[in-house]
Amino acid sequence: MPGTMGGGLAVLDFDGDGLPDLFFANGAELPSLVKSSAKFHNRLLRNRGGGQFEDVTEGSGLKQIGYGMGAAAGDYDGDGKVDLVVLGVGWIHLYRNLGGGKFSLVELPNQGRWAYAAQWVDLDQDGDLDLFVVNYVKWSSAVDRQCVVEGKADYCHPRFYGESANQLFENLGGGLFRDVSVESGIARHAGKGMGVAVVDVDGNGLPDLFVTNDRSLNFLFLNRGKLKFEERAFEWGVAVPADGKSPSAMGTVAFDYDRDGKMDLVYTALREETFPLYRNTGKEFVEAGILTGLAPITRAMAGWGIGAADFNGDGWPDLIAARSDALSVSGGKGAMAREPLGLFWNRGGKRFELGTELKTEARMYRWLAVADINGDGCPDVIVTALNAPAVWIENRCK
Amino acid sequence: MQMIWLLIGTLLWAQADAAREALRAGRFEEAARLYGALVKQYPEETMLRYNVGLALYSAKKYAAALAELKLVLKVQPNLPQANLVAGAAMLKLKQACPALPYLLKAESMREAPEYLEQRAEAEAACGNAAGAGEWFEKVTAKQPGNARAWYGLGLARVAAGNEAGAKEAFERLSALPASPELRRLERDVARGLWTAGRYAEALEALARVKTLVGPEAALEYELGDCEEKLHGPEAALPHYREAVKLDAKLISARAALGRALASLQQPKEAIPHLEIAARAGIDKSLWLALANAYRATGRGEDARIALQKAR
Numbered sequence: 001m002p003g004t005m006g007g008g009l010a011v012l013d014f015d016g017d018g019l020p021d022l023f024f025a026n027g028a029e030l031p032s033l034v035k036s037s038a039k040f041h042n043r044l045l046r047n048r049g050g051g052q053f054e055d056v057t058e059g060s061g062l063k064q065i066g067y068g069m070g071a072a073a074g075d076y077d078g079d080g081k082v083d084l085v086v087l088g089v090g091w092i093h094l095y096r097n098l099g100g101g102k103f104s105l106v107e108l109p110n111q112g113r114w115a116y117a118a119q120w121v122d123l124d125q126d127g128d129l130d131l132f133v134v135n136y137v138k139w140s141s142a143v144d145r146q147c148v149v150e151g152k153a154d155y156c157h158p159r160f161y162g163e164s165a166n167q168l169f170e171n172l173g174g175g176l177f178r179d180v181s182v183e184s185g186i187a188r189h190a191g192k193g194m195g196v197a198v199v200d201v202d203g204n205g206l207p208d209l210f211v212t213n214d215r216s217l218n219f220l221f222l223n224r225g226k227l228k229f230e231e232r233a234f235e236w237g238v239a240v241p242a243d244g245k246s247p248s249a250m251g252t253v254a255f256d257y258d259r260d261g262k263m264d265l266v267y268t269a270l271r272e273e274t275f276p277l278y279r280n281t282g283k284e285f286v287e288a289g290i291l292t293g294l295a296p297i298t299r300a301m302a303g304w305g306i307g308a309a310d311f312n313g314d315g316w317p318d319l320i321a322a323r324s325d326a327l328s329v330s331g332g333k334g335a336m337a338r339e340p341l342g343l344f345w346n347r348g349g350k351r352f353e354l355g356t357e358l359k360t361e362a363r364m365y366r367w368l369a370v371a372d373i374n375g376d377g378c379p380d381v382i383v384t385a386l387n388a389p390a391v392w393i394e395n396r397c398k
Numbered sequence: 399m400q401m402i403w404l405l406i407g408t409l410l411w412a413q414a415d416a417a418r419e420a421l422r423a424g425r426f427e428e429a430a431r432l433y434g435a436l437v438k439q440y441p442e443e444t445m446l447r448y449n450v451g452l453a454l455y456s457a458k459k460y461a462a463a464l465a466e467l468k469l470v471l472k473v474q475p476n477l478p479q480a481n482l483v484a485g486a487a488m489l490k491l492k493q494a495c496p497a498l499p500y501l502l503k504a505e506s507m508r509e510a511p512e513y514l515e516q517r518a519e520a521e522a523a524c525g526n527a528a529g530a531g532e533w534f535e536k537v538t539a540k541q542p543g544n545a546r547a548w549y550g551l552g553l554a555r556v557a558a559g560n561e562a563g564a565k566e567a568f569e570r571l572s573a574l575p576a577s578p579e580l581r582r583l584e585r586d587v588a589r590g591l592w593t594a595g596r597y598a599e600a601l602e603a604l605a606r607v608k609t610l611v612g613p614e615a616a617l618e619y620e621l622g623d624c625e626e627k628l629h630g631p632e633a634a635l636p637h638y639r640e641a642v643k644l645d646a647k648l649i650s651a652r653a654a655l656g657r658a659l660a661s662l663q664q665p666k667e668a669i670p671h672l673e674i675a676a677r678a679g680i681d682k683s684l685w686l687a688l689a690n691a692y693r694a695t696g697r698g699e700d701a702r703i704a705l706q707k708a709r
Contacts, residue, residue, distance in 0.1 A: 217686075234689070234705060242665070242694070243631075243657035244672075244687025244708075272627050290662065296630050 001139055002089050003030055004155045004326055007304075007366030007384035008070030008117070012082040014097055019047035020371045022382060024390060025068030025086055031141035033067040033089055042068055042086065046101070051374060051394075061103040066091055069136075070367070074120025074129045077175050085131060087115035090140075092133055092167075096175060109179055113164050114139050119196045121207050124170065124227045131169040131177065132186075132209055134193035137161035149332025158214045158248075163190035166211060166219075170227055185221070185229045192216050199254035199263040201236065201280060210238065212249035212267045237285045238265060238278055247273035248326065251367065255308035255317045257292075258349035264288070268303030268321055275303055275321065277352075294319075294344060294352040301342055302326065305367035309379035311355075313397050316346040318355070320393075322365035322383050329364065338362035341383060341393070363388050417449065426457035444473045448480050455483050460490040478504040486516045494523030511540050518550055527557035538570070545574055549583040553590070565599065572606055581610050589620065597624040615645030622654060631658035642671070649678045657687050665691035682708055 008025040015021065022045040029036045041063040045053040057063055062084070070087040077083065081097035090112045095103035110133070117134040124130060139161050147156040165187040169177040181187035191213035198207045206223035210233075213219065217240055220233035233239035240246050247269035254263045262280040269275060275298040278285035289295030298321075305322040312318065323339035331337070340362050343355030364386035373380040378397035384390045417432035430453035437446045448470045454463035467484040470477060485500035497520045507513040518533030534551035537544055552567035568587055574580050588603035601624040608617055622637030635658050641651035656671030668691045676684040685708035692701035 234693070234701075237690070237693070240683075240686050240690065242660040242663070242687065242690045244660070244683040244685070244690060245657070246683065246686075274630075287661070287663065290630065290632070299628070299630060 001137075001144055001155060001161070002027065002033070002067050002069070002114075004328060004386070005116070005136070006067070006069055007386060008068065008087065009367055009369055009382060009384050009390070010071035010073040010084060011369045011371040011382065012073035012084060014044070014082055014084075015046060015101060016081065017047075019049055019375065020373055021045060021047045022053065022369075022390075023062065023071055023073070023084060023086075024384065025071045025088070028065075028067040030067075031144060033141065035063070035065055044101075047373065049375070051392075056101050060101050061105060062086075062095060064088075064093065069115065070117040070134075072118040072120055072131075074131075076120065076129045076131070076171055078128060085118050085120070085133075087118055087133065089114050091115065092118075094131075094177075106175070108133075108169060108177060110135070110167060112140075113167075115167075116194060117196055119198055119209070121198045121209075123168070123207060123209075123223060124225075125206065126171075128171040128173060130171050130227070132196060133167040133169070134196050134211055135164040135166050136194065136214070137192050138164050149327055154327050154331030154333075158192050158216075161192075163192055163213075163216060165190045166193055168227065168229075180227050184227045185231070189219055189231050191219060193219075194250050195252040195267060197252045197254040197265060199265065201263065201285075203262070203282060210252060210254065210265055212252045213246070214248050214250070215246050217246060218249055218267075235284070237287070241276055242287055245273075247276065249276075250303060251305040251322070253306050253308045253319075255319075257288075257308075257317055257346055259316070260349075266294070266306060266308070266319065268306045268323075270302040270326060271300055274298045275301070275306070275319075292350065292352050297344065297352060297354050298342070302339060303342065304365065305369075305383070307368050307370035307381060309370045311343070311379060311395055311397060312345065313378070316349055318346045319344040319352065320358075320368065320370070320381055322368045322385075324362075324364040324366070324385070335362075338364055341365060341381075341391075358393070360391070360393070363391075365391075417453075421449070421453055421456070424456075426453050427459075429453035430457060430459075444470050444477070448477070448483075451480065451487075452483055455487050458490075460487040463487045464491065476503055478506045482507055482510075482513055482516065485520065486512075489516060489520055489523065492523075494520050498524060511537060511544075514540065515544075515547065518547070518554075522550060522554055522557075527554050530554040531558055531560070531563075538567075542570075543574060545571060545577070545580045545583050548574070549587060552587060556590075556594075561599075568603065576610065581607070584610060592620050592624060595627075597627045600624050601628065613640070613644055615641045615648045615651060618644060619648060619651040619654060622651070622658075626654070626658065631661040634658050635662070649675055649680055652678075653680065653684055656684070656691075660687050660691050663694075665694040669695070676704070676707070 006027045010023045011020045024043040026042050028040045044057045044060050044062050046056045067089040073082050075082050083097045084095040086093045092108040092110045092115045094106045114136040116136040119132045120129040145156045146153050167181045168184045168186045170180045193211050195212040197210045201208050208223045209221040211219040218233050220236050221229040222232050250268040252267035257264050264280050265278040274295040277289045277294045279288040302325045303321040303323045307320050308317045321342040323342050325337035327333045329337045340360045343358040344352045345355050366384045368383040370379050378395045380395045381393040420429035433450040451463045451466035464487040467480050470480045481500045482504035485497040488497035501517050514537045522530035531554040537547035548571035552564045555564035584607050588607045591600035604621045618637045618641035622634040626634035638655035652671050653675035656668045659668035672688040676688050685704045689701045689704035
């Protein structure tokens with residue numbers, strides 16, 4: 001199962017030179033989950049400018065052990081140096097940036113859960129970054145299964161694995177964290193988390209958390225202050241699409257596509273499920289996929305990471321998605337599992353159109369990050385793919 | 399099946415003639431009985447026993463036919479006719495792979511359309527798509543009007559991943575003069591494509607079937623599902639509405655109609671369909687769709703109850 005899920009990355013200016021650097025969380029041998037050779041090491045790439053990157057993993061302390069999944073960057077200790085959290089199958093590793101390209105490791109407790117994604121955000125508004133961790137299914141090598149899809153061995157549907165609760169760590173300052181998952185109300189809700197978007201949906205000034213779950217109801221944790229949360233996805237209309245069928249909800253991003261001042265939501269899913277888009281009315285989310293044309297465009301697509309930015313400088317946030325199926329190329333879908341990247345132009349906050357200008361090779365794309373890599377003022381995209389090099393999509397918008 | 403006639407002497411003439419006549423007239427059980435009586439008198443005559451087997455096979459008593467034919471093959475293991483009928487009986491008894499050695503021994507009859515068809519069916523049922531395709535091609539070359547052979551060829555090509563070839567075979571099948579068998583086979587092809595998730599091809603095939611068989615609720619539902627998978631709920635809606643109109647008790651169509659209406663932000667219209675479908679208990683997620691529809695129409699308490707049922 002982990003073999004189809006990896007490919008997390010983070011953009012961070014770890015050396016403070018003003019250029020965004022890149023960190024890639026890599027996998028490991030299966031079923032041992034051990035990084036048995038250098039090809040499995042995580043990678044830290046320093047941006048030297050001019051489109052050049054230097055591999056500075058060696059000596060950084062980030063090579064790591066275990067099967068890496070996701071990563072998130074944030075200066076949690078407020079020392080001006082961007083730190084890193086790396087998620088994996090059975091662990092959460094916190095890396096404090098010591099400067100000089102070196103990191104020190106502290107492990108956060110996660111009871112052996114499959115940590116998949118994370119977000120640094122000051123949820124209690126006390127001036128430092130707390131950590132929200134999205135956990136995927138209950139899985140171990142011992143319970144791994146293989147399924148048959150169209151006569152070929154392939155990954156199993158997530159229904160074969162149990163749900164897992166997410167975690168919230170309060171930043172106590174001084175590099176210390178406290179697991180407040182239970183008292184915050186987060187641990188009350190188990191799911192199969194894949195993505196998280198931070199958004200103040202109700203306009204109370206406190207960041208809320210939208211969590212996508214793979215084929216189970218999504219969560220919307222409304223922030224009631226003092227690290228107390230209420231799960232209100234159903235009431236807000238984002239637990240499940242109107243037809244009642246829980247999609248394979250994957251990556252998600254909050255963005256104000258209609259520029260009405262309220263943050264909207266979109267997430268990726270698999271073929272026939274579309275990439276559901278929700279307009280925030282301030283009181284609830286209303287499905288906008290059919291109205292904006294995003295649903296018909298994405299009906300035949302499968303997606304993982306998704307990012308939003310104004311790629312063409314017209315003032316409207318566009319979308320880009322890392323596409324491919326969850327099933328393997330050697331399995332039932334064959335080469336059809338690979339897809340090109342998906343670019344969706346936002347036409348005045350009313351319609352989305354497929355950006356045919358972006359032509360990319362079909363691959364098993366997984367996750368992406370949007371950042372101005374070359375410092376030209378235009379958002380670029382870094383995309384990972386399974387068993388393939390990461391791709392830098394340079395946006396020459398000027 | 400080619401009949402083998404025996405001259406078994408003057409005394410047998412009348413009895414043998416009656417048996418032969420019964421077989422020719424399609425009175426297979428009577429033929430089996432008459433040949434059986436002759437076998438009792440002349441047990442050394444293997445061809446008489448072969449005729450018992452053939453008559454039983456024709457009477458659709460496949461296990462009994464196979465037992466007789468195995469006795470024939472004990473004496474004459476390479477007798478092509480007996481091997482062919484034994485293989486055919488085994489196919490009918492769903493023993494496709496064990497049938498193949500018998501059919502191989504009957505390969506001297508490979509020019510006979512009956513042989514080609516049995517061999518193709520056996521190869522297909524034994525999972526040899528490429529082999530089945532070859533043998534079905536031979537049948538269609540000899541019998542271009544053989545609907546089953548075009549059907550089998552299409553399926554074999556689907557299994558072998560030859561989509562263009564499969565399409566061609568199914569098109570040839572569709573071009574045959576209308577008959578009840580053709581209609582049934584076309585329906586099978588269309589449904590097979592639909593269940594295999596090949597929605598674009600299924601849509602075409604189902605539309606073709608619709609022109610042959612006329613309005614049918616299940617067909618409309620399948621058309622709607624293909625449209626929804628390919629083009630979304632808006633395209634599916636007319637088919638779902640028609641399916642429910644034709645058969646109000648078809649729950650799958652009712653559920654699909656309710657879901658499509660909900661997706662198209664018509665929760666009020668969706669609710670009656672979703673209520674019927676959810677209560678039928680075919681899929682728990684229908685309660686979620688219903689809960690969403692209640693919520694969207696301001697029926698908070700109903701939404702809460704529906705949500706509980708979904709959970």
